Amino acid sequence: SIPPGRPPPPPHxxxxxxxxxxxxxxxxxxxxxxxxxxxxxxxxxxxxxxxILAGETYLLRLWCVVEVFCFxxxxxxxx
Numbered sequence: 001s002i003p004p005g006r007p008p009p010p011p012h013x014x015x016x017x018x019x020x021x022x023x024x025x026x027x028x029x030x031x032x033x034x035x036x037x038x039x040x041x042x043x044x045x046x047x048x049x050x051x052i053l054a055g056e057t058y059l060l061r062l063w064c065v066v067e068v069f070c071f072x073x074x075x076x077x078x079x
Contacts, residue, residue, distance in 0.1 A: 004075060005074075005075035006045075006074055006075040006076075007045070022043050022044075022046075022047060024043075024063060024064070024067060027043065028040070028063050030063075033062060033063060036063060037062070037063060037066055040063065040066060040067060040070055041070050041074070044067065044070050044071050044074060044076075045074060047071065047076075049076075050067075050068070050071045050076055052068070
């Protein structure tokens with residue numbers, strides 16, 4: 001189900017399946033964070049849940065902090 005306040009995902013317009021899992025470690029380009037951070041809200045908008053496997057340096061990485069902020073601002077719940 002979609003959390004309150006979050007828009008529904010766009011309808012499928014092609015025959016391919018949508019991604020089921022977004023792993024920031026592999027999707028964020030640490031050599032070009034400016035571009036990657038601009039795309040982060042788009043990635044997170046289609047997420048129903050955010051699971052964080054945080055290590056000692058998680059909160060030291062800019063995209064990790066922005067990732068949590070974006071998810072919560074778009075209506076995600078901190079459980």
